[in-house]
Amino acid sequence: MSSPDDFAPPPIPAPTADLTSGPPLHDACLPLRALVGVWRGRGEVDYPTIDGPYRFGQQLTISHDGRPFLRHEARAWLLDAEGAVLRPAAWETGWWRPQPDGTLELLLSHITGIQELFYGRAADQRWELTTDSVVRTATAKDVRAAQRSYALTEDGVLDYAEHRAMVGVTMTPHVTARLHRTS
Template structure:
């Protein structure tokens, strides 16, 4: 029963709501239609899983596994979610590693893309760049970086995503912790869903 007390907001005692009613999907055969503005990014939609190699001049190189989910809900942006885990020399999981979430948005005019990425370590990055359709390729570089007071110092980044022989390949270069722009991560992922 909704409260009739004018000092109390009407939602305070309202009945519970049903689960979120709008589907988000990484499978283009189900759910809402892909927004027309996203047609250039269509090959990236799906669930991708694979291996990569990481490193930086301030840390030892490492091997990792990763899953990336790129989905949509019918509106003109893609949701990006990535989680990675470190692997030992026998390819066995050691522990969770990097995690991030964000949105890819085509800008007006077609091939320009805005990418917003956030990590639980207190870093928010805004990337701007271009998407190419044939072959599917997305290259972006940082336009702005916001950090919490406890986050590592990151000054810049460049990311490259491409679909090659049906696989998602990417590279991430970074300028951070007083070091110049250099290779940080690269991986090859295969489509496992979508």
């Protein structure tokens, strides 16, 4: 039988998506500083093998706990033509790991049974990443590779785009979104 203490927060600092509170951002994460926060917006998902395009809402949270990596969590929900929520959709979690040579590692796990390791670089408020490896469960879609880009516009919007090679289709645009900082 569980007690209330079983669900108490751990006795360590919680990650924060707010650069004005909590531990200072680790120097290694400075190339990613502009990404830290909570972002929310809308986008579109399409692919030759789906009956799309579909509109979705998304929240992306990039947080840190003072160590040399950032936590990544993105949740999405499908929207109807009027913008009402239809149902939950994608959910991914992972870590951004900046390296001393300027490269970035992004490790992501998806609820669909896919794990991806991306490598890339940061340049002028833009982050470009390509998968080095994709691991799938036996029941996951046949994803072979992916490319992601995140770009912070002059007006503070985070544009996100993803291309995928999956289910027999070569690298093709799949997702675009515009996210606004909420905190």
